[in-house]
Amino acid sequence: MELNEIEKRLLFQVEGDYQSKVLNELYMTARYTKNPEQRKAAENLMAKLRVLTDAECMDIVRDIQKNYRLPYPPRTIGEKIAEARQQSGAEKLKGHDIMALERFDPEVRHMIVFACMRSITGNLRKDVYGSDKEYSFCYPPRNLGSRHVAVFEAPIDALSHATLQELEGWKWDGYRLSLGGTSHVALTAFLERHPEIRRVNLYMDNDLGGLKNARRIKAMLHEDQRFKHIRVGVNPPRTGKDYNEKLLQVKEQIQEHQQPRRQKEAAVSI
Incomplete structure (x- = not known):
């Protein structure tokens, strides 16, 4: 064929x-x-x-x-x-074989302890019953000794951020952790398992709820004696509500830029 x-x-x-x-x-x-x-x-x-x-x-x-x-x-x-x-x-x-997702921590690698669902046609978003947010979705870095973690509200934002890096070519290597919402449970548990972390970047949604939650988590980390040594930054997307929206906008811009070039190439071939 x-x-x-x-x-x-x-x-x-x-x-x-x-x-x-x-x-x-x-x-x-x-x-x-x-x-x-x-x-x-x-x-x-x-x-x-x-x-x-x-x-x-x-x-x-x-x-x-x-x-x-x-x-x-x-x-x-x-x-x-x-x-x-x-x-x-x-x-x-399976996904954990390829990406060594954080939910497959050595202590719980023999079982699935966290899963979430998201509709592609409606607004359904929820964790699967019985999920433990302490082992939320985490996309690992190339260098597993990285001291950086980027924090997002949802897995799709973490993966969109990784795709943006591939498209735009900027250099950054760290963990990408999803909170599975707005709770800080996943982040606290992650930092307890990774005492080597020295930098946390909060990539919350660029809306009132997301910005308030980022400030709340930043204050919580500064007040907790276990995490006072960690530098915390707040980095909402400059365009779009979240990093998935930003990715869609960037892809549209790339396609718009490529379209005139394709038309020019077609005219030359004619």
């Missing part, structure tokens, strides 16, 4: 382990992406895969995920996870 570069990149990142799951992931990409090229590629790819049997479809997916190479260093979380899966040699890796 002939696949273009974008179609290969889409299959490289899918998580589905049978045909209907793969098609559903491609459908969600086509429905929600703001990139017209990516939308068209996802729609074309669905048309190509629908006529295959499940075995034929998954043979193509496994071949792409084993042998495809990105033409550039991974720039998004999805590309990083796909590349990590490929380099590990495993057909399917």
